Amino acid sequence: MQSPRMLDNKWELAQFYGTVYGIEESQAIIEVLNEWAPTNNKKVREFESKFSEYVGGKYGIAANSWVGAAHLLAILMDIKKGDEFIVPALTFQASANIFHREGAKIVFADVDPRTFNIDPTKLEELITPRTRAIVVVHMCGQPCDMDPILEIARHHNLTVIQDAAHAPGTLYKGKKLGKLSDFVIYSFHQAKNISTLGEGGMLVTNNKEWVEKMKRLRGHGTGLYIGISSRMTDVQGAVGAIQMDRLESNNSIRRRLAYYMNTRIAEIEGMIVPYEMPDVYHVYHIYNVIIEPEVLGLDRGEFIKKLWTKKRILVGTQYYPTVNCLPAYKALGHGEGECPVAEDISSRLVSLPISPRFTESDMDELAEGIIDVVKLCKK
Template sequence: MKRESYLPYGRQWIDDKDIQAVVEVLKGDYLTTGPNINQFEQAVADYVEAKYAVAFSNGTAALHGACFAAGIGDGDEVITTPMTFAASANCVLYQGGAPVFADIDEHTYNIDPIEIEKKITEKTKAIIPVDFTGQPVHLDSILEIAKKHNLIVIEDAAHALGATYKGRKVGSISDMTMFSFHPVKHITTGEGGIITTNNREYYEKLLQFRSHGITRDPDIMIRNEGPWYYEMQFLGYNYRMTDLQAALGISQLSKIDRFVELRKKYVSMYNDAFKDLHAIQIPYQVKDGSSSWHLYIIRLKREKLLVSRKQIFEALLNENIGVNVHYIPVHLQPYYQKLGYQRGICPNAEKLYEEIITLPLFPAMTEDDVQDVIKAVTKVIRLYSK
């Protein structure tokens, strides 16, 4: 039986405490940069067990800041995965660098460390691995490669707040780590992002970069003309988060463990229901970490289906199940094609893209919602499989 109302693939969960936190800021003295910013940054740093955190207006801005702090500039190459949102590569272009795409592991869907090693040249400056769907990348191998070649690791953990790698929180391991607070992520600030790091130098650069390159710190100013004085020391951007966003973030973060546990519960329900459907493949389970499950992706076995992925996708939409596809490989986008990136450079990612569908997964779902997804997927796959 078709679900009555449309179920999106992702959605925020805002409660009365979140609303009250924002209302209190609206009644206070600060709407833009205020005390909640520092509180939110400290709360995130404490949660992921990192020394420092710098909040930004969005995750893309945070990645841009990390690339600046890493010293990426004209002619530098940065290795990343094509199986990600465009921001993971665009941030390199913003600094005048060149993204280099390394193919994914066909089991984990994360960037393959072996492929990273193949792409390193004299121009390589950094690696931006992405914890795709919330599954941590193989950080030991990537950090070993980075150390060997004197590279900086900027981990794009937009999907992975609450994930762990070998008992350590994602966010405390790489040189810099980015988390996103878009409404479909684990917690939301509306729009927002953050960089966590254990490096004091990166921390100070990030703070200044997000605010026009301006400082009021007398210890680093070239001169000091008085208490009103400030200096713009390099070209930065207005990438500041607002106090409104930070207040929402503080409230949301207090619920992160509950949110992640619900995601894991719903994933378990999906896995149990789909494991015997012979025409689909359920997600790989990482063996050296714990996913925080931002996305749940099924992979279609095309040889066992009577119809195309598009027809499966449309059939699920017709059941009022809000499916999606994550992602179109970045190097296949028209802009990147114009830059000279060619189809065929990452065959595993390209093949995966043609076979995946993202199912709804978010904490505000109910178990009945999950069962509706299971019924729809089972119905459609059985109808169109051999």
């Protein structure tokens, strides 16, 4: 457990907490407490409506987490043993876990080396008669290249599931994600751009029939189906609705700080700043740089350690090893060499802190700390 003293370090706060709360959330919580804090009531309904409209979908199903929302979808799809789901190797394991748990065979796809998103040019070779769905993950807050993905999915009659845990508010060629495919799943975990008191999730869709069934499944099935319990509480829903009012501003701050950071560290040899696709709105949930150890003069572990010991700046790694190389998936027959681009990138990624609580002065401190550490190690 983090001690209060440890959490005073802003660089640690940025790694673990991704949003900002204020008096408005406190007042919303008190209002719900005065109504005896019901679960999944009118405040959740308000949040579902507000959020789904914002991301371009007709209906939202709020849940206790991203996984809770994805579990509802997995049950709805009635996955049969051997059904194949294509999932990028460079992601958090949750993107694959729940579909595997419901009976799917996970087929891992490699990624684009610049965006870290699933590579559309690698999809056709992975599709078989058993393929049911493509799970696309909008990594770091940047949308995948959806046009070719959707074209491939239509050609093969496949479901496209968007994992938008990193990407509330992102746009692809001016389009909101909720308009692009049947299902989009969001996370409101404490580290995300928007949070509902530490946990939460929502599935957004445009199909009313599916929504009605998933709402029943969310509350144990209500006797009609064998369901689960993945409800969001009204306290969380009330906070989520307030958080929606902060999201645009917080995303704008993240973008501004990311661009500013690009200018500060772009000249460091051996460090590659994030690539942003044209015609997208990237919301920078994560600011990842790629380390080139032979050029930088430091491998990733040394760089992270020295930045902490010399400057007390905490940076981290993201998604290493890739999901296909995790022990649980190795036991299923996956492993090294399956997705070489993703595996290489994951071994060299460093996640630098970024937060709507930060200013350009904070970015200056971060950049100068990095520059000093690199210079020190090259002497």
